[in-house]
């Protein structure tokens with residue numbers, strides 16, 4: 739979305755969302771925006787404005803992600819306008835994350851070396867459940 743002209747509708751996104759919604763129903767469509775990503779050719783000169791603009795354009799449930807843990811959820815949902823908080827690494831490394839939240843338990847240690855590999859198991863489905871954890 740680099741170079742997006744805020745004076746015009748984001749036509750490509752609009753067209754894609756419309757086409758997909760027509761095929762599978764609007765209630766099954768979500769859009770992942772990563773305005774703060776800044777690597778390779780990605781990046782925007784004003785990511786905050788871009789994020790707000792896109793969120794207002796979409797006017798859907800607004801789910802935020804990025805470095806959150808259980809303690810911040812109420813604050814984030816209460817103050818940022820977000821409807822939900824999503825967990826990435828925390829869920830990846832703790833297959834029983836809701837139970838760990840409930841029990842106020844420890845979390846498995848993240849192994850970044852297993853991120854973005856072609857292995858379908860190691861780092862993806864082999865983190866231990868609580869009863870198997872040391």
Ligand SMILES: Cc1cc2nc3c(=O)[nH]c(=O)nc-3n(C[C@H](O)[C@H](O)[C@H](O)COP(=O)(O)O)c2cc1C
Pocket residue numbers: 770803804805806824825826827828830853854
């Ligand atoms: C191994 C791994 C793979 C990911 N793959 C994707 C992906 O394919 N598409 C995407 O939009 N985000 C992907 N993400 C980013 C997560 O969706 C999330 O935004 C990121 O981990 C930050 O949230 P967290 O702090 O809760 O982990 C990936 C993250 C990890 C760790």
